Amino acid sequence: MILxxxxxxxxxxxxxxxxxxxxxxxxxxxxxxLSEAGKKVIVLEEGGNFTHNDFDMTEQTAYTNLYQQRAGxxxxxxxxxxxxxxxxxxxxxxxxxxSLRTPEFVLDAWKKNFGxxxxxxxxxxxxxxxxxxxxxxxxxxxxxxxxxxxxxxNGAKKLGYHARATGRNTNGCVKSGxxxxxxxxxAKLSVDVTYIPDAxxxxxxxxxxxxxxxxxxxxxxxxxxxxxxxxTTRTPRYEFDIEAPIVxxxxxxxxxxxxxxxxxxxxxxxxxxxxxxxxLTSAVVGIFDEVIYPAGGIPQSAMCDEFLNKNGDGxxxxxxxxxxxxxxAALSLPGFGEEHHAMMKKFINIxxxxxxxxxxxxxxxxxxxxxxxPSISYSTGIKDRAYMKEGVNTAAKIHFAAGAKKVxxxxxxxxxxxxxxxxxxxxxxAQWGANEITMFSAHPLGTCRMGEDVRKSVVNSRCESHDxxxxxxxxxxxxxxSLGVNPQITILAIAEKNAERIAxxxx
Amino acid sequence: xxxRPSRRKFLKQTLAGTAALSAAQFIPITALAxxxxxxxxxxxxxxxxxxxxxxxxxxMIGLHGASSEPLHPHDVALRADQFLADAEPEIQEQFHLLxxxxxxxIFTFVFDFQLKSFLDMSKSERDAYLRGWMTSIFTFRxxxxxxxxxxxxxxxxxxxxxxxxxxxxxxxxPEDRQ
Numbered sequence: 001m002i003l004x005x006x007x008x009x010x011x012x013x014x015x016x017x018x019x020x021x022x023x024x025x026x027x028x029x030x031x032x033x034l035s036e037a038g039k040k041v042i043v044l045e046e047g048g049n050f051t052h053n054d055f056d057m058t059e060q061t062a063y064t065n066l067y068q069q070r071a072g073x074x075x076x077x078x079x080x081x082x083x084x085x086x087x088x089x090x091x092x093x094x095x096x097x098x099s100l101r102t103p104e105f106v107l108d109a110w111k112k113n114f115g116x117x118x119x120x121x122x123x124x125x126x127x128x129x130x131x132x133x134x135x136x137x138x139x140x141x142x143x144x145x146x147x148x149x150x151x152x153x154n155g156a157k158k159l160g161y162h163a164r165a166t167g168r169n170t171n172g173c174v175k176s177g178x179x180x181x182x183x184x185x186x187a188k189l190s191v192d193v194t195y196i197p198d199a200x201x202x203x204x205x206x207x208x209x210x211x212x213x214x215x216x217x218x219x220x221x222x223x224x225x226x227x228x229x230x231x232t233t234r235t236p237r238y239e240f241d242i243e244a245p246i247v248x249x250x251x252x253x254x255x256x257x258x259x260x261x262x263x264x265x266x267x268x269x270x271x272x273x274x275x276x277x278x279x280l281t282s283a284v285v286g287i288f289d290e291v292i293y294p295a296g297g298i299p300q301s302a303m304c305d306e307f308l309n310k311n312g313d314g315x316x317x318x319x320x321x322x323x324x325x326x327x328x329a330a331l332s333l334p335g336f337g338e339e340h341h342a343m344m345k346k347f348i349n350i351x352x353x354x355x356x357x358x359x360x361x362x363x364x365x366x367x368x369x370x371x372x373x374p375s376i377s378y379s380t381g382i383k384d385r386a387y388m389k390e391g392v393n394t395a396a397k398i399h400f401a402a403g404a405k406k407v408x409x410x411x412x413x414x415x416x417x418x419x420x421x422x423x424x425x426x427x428x429x430a431q432w433g434a435n436e437i438t439m440f441s442a443h444p445l446g447t448c449r450m451g452e453d454v455r456k457s458v459v460n461s462r463c464e465s466h467d468x469x470x471x472x473x474x475x476x477x478x479x480x481x482s483l484g485v486n487p488q489i490t491i492l493a494i495a496e497k498n499a500e501r502i503a504x505x506x507x
Numbered sequence: 508x509x510x511r512p513s514r515r516k517f518l519k520q521t522l523a524g525t526a527a528l529s530a531a532q533f534i535p536i537t538a539l540a541x542x543x544x545x546x547x548x549x550x551x552x553x554x555x556x557x558x559x560x561x562x563x564x565x566x567m568i569g570l571h572g573a574s575s576e577p578l579h580p581h582d583v584a585l586r587a588d589q590f591l592a593d594a595e596p597e598i599q600e601q602f603h604l605l606x607x608x609x610x611x612x613i614f615t616f617v618f619d620f621q622l623k624s625f626l627d628m629s630k631s632e633r634d635a636y637l638r639g640w641m642t643s644i645f646t647f648r649x650x651x652x653x654x655x656x657x658x659x660x661x662x663x664x665x666x667x668x669x670x671x672x673x674x675x676x677x678x679x680x681p682e683d684r685q
Contacts, residue, residue: 341569
């Protein structure tokens with residue numbers, strides 16, 4: 001069952017076989033596998049439980065109910081906005097459905113550089129197959145791409161770059177464009193409408209609005225203690241204490257390390273919170289004569305994957321379409337005042353593409369601030385900055401090739417090209433430092449990385465803490481490197497595989 | 508365990524000194540305008556802060572306060588007041604600090620050689636002042652600008668009254684583009 005706010009009238013004290021902290025891809029998939037294996041599972045979710053009836057397709061409602069810090073979560077210097085879900089289903093509830101397997105060269109690097117076992121492409125293939133079937137991952141037919149995605153497909157084709165349709169986890173999509181605001185049609189097969197209901201059917205208990213504050217470890221038992229929040233006001237109501245021999249931390253690459261650091265556990269390596277990667281993202285915006293209407297239609301169904309690991313260094317970038325809603329556009333477009341207002345009035349003629357860099361020399365850190373919440377820092381490396389510049393350059397060319405009359409970057413100082421010939425020179429003179437160009441991340445990863453060297457990693461290849469038996473971390477934080485692709489399928493596969501191992505090992 | 512003093516430590520620390528000076532009595536903070544133009548019951552801002560954020564919103568969004576505009580800067584400031592009342596405590600703390608510093612004649616003097624608070628500036632002076640923060644060589648000023656921009660833009664453009672002027676009609680593609 002999923003606990004409703006009215007079900008709670010005082011402090012909660014429960015016990016279970018497995019307590020899972022977080023209900024996104026890592027937590028949701030683990031909950032399904034373990035509850036179906038007969039374990040008594042309790043899932044704690046800091047955010048609320050919202051369903052299609054609550055999704056009104058507005059930014060205001062979605063950001064308030066479904067996103068971390070109402071979509072304002074960012075690095076300490078505000079240079080990178082970090083978009084994450086905070087609700088039952090986690091980020092899967094608000095992502096744009098892109099479903100891609102982990103690139104083989106990434107898995108090879110994990111094995112070679114971190115000693116990761118049993119996570120090769122061959123090892124994961126049955127899990128990818130099963131997940132893709134379960135979530136109905138499919139390629140959209142040609143006619144379903146909206147004008148914003150066609151910019152990539154058409155522009156890249158004209159320039160000879162490889163571009164293709166992405167996999168999407170939907171069934172009965174009505175092309176509303178609302179994926180990022182919660183799907184009111186339940187057509188997006190996110191964790192809240194797939195894994196979580198199946199886990200509940202198998203007996204799992206889902207506790208929304210339960211914020212885990214600390215994990216206490218003693219002998220064979222573990223206690224997860226925390227605060228029950230009011231779903232609307234987010235103010236504390238009661239305390240809770242869940243006792244379980246197995247605890248799975250699945251609170252994301254931002255919030256899992258915070259919980260471990262606050263608990264003072266699992267950090268003999270000193271690597272908890274380190275090695276944060278963002279899949280660093282910026283964008284270009286094209287102004288077209290025709291109506292693009294970047295908020296409508298399938299938001300993300302195509303990409304240009306020509307430039308990922310093209311040089312064989314494990315880095316590079318790729319380009320995807322991005323849905324643009326009014327506030328998101330306003331925050332991203334350069335400048336302010338009347339000039340900015342004039343750009344906003346061209347909203348329906350805007351097309352936008354994001355450039356996502358798979359980091360090789362950038363890194364960040366998640367620490368804990370004096371309020372017990374994440375303090376996020378990040379530093380961009382020279383190689384990744386060069387890839388970002390090349391990516392922005394390439395995306396701008398794609399927009400011109402697709403018919404844009406003007407193309408602009410997200411530099412704070414407006415950087416606007418009227419023709420392809422202006423791109424190189426202007427980008428050469430542009431500034432790329434913190435808050436000199438708008439950056440985002442929707443794919444934070446890597447702060448509790450896995451590996452077999454106890455000095456260099458937080459968990460082993462089975463996602464179990466090197467320090468605390470029975471304590472697992474199963475979410476995006478365990479990836480040893482940036483993925484270079486949207487991470488939901490990778491996280492689901494790691495979760496399914498390791499939850500099966502847990503079920504087997506702790507019979 | 509690694510603790511950091513606050514979420515935006517460097518911004519806070521850099522701004523704190525100036526804020527303390529401005530808050531002291533030596534500096535004549537802008538004479539208050541008539542109070543009747545500020546709502547009596549604000550949730551987060553002081554009346555003075557409300558006037559600052561309203562002026563920032565006007566410049567930031569490019570409004571003129573004309574009746575033909577879908578939202579008055581006053582509406583944006585009101586929404587910001589509600590938004591920040593529910594924000595995390597560290598963000599609340601930083602915004603209070605930021606507004607003191609942003610409007611401080613000390614700061615305008617240090618960076619722009621003029622002893623005028625933001626509220627006392629003309630429209631073009633305000634634009635130039637904001638531009639100075641936006642493009643400053645100092646990271647903390649650019650960060651502060653981003654904080655103000657995010658607040659104002661999100662309060663304005665998440666309000667459905669602003670959508671007509673940008674021809675946004677909600678989700679779904681227009682019929683002729685489907």
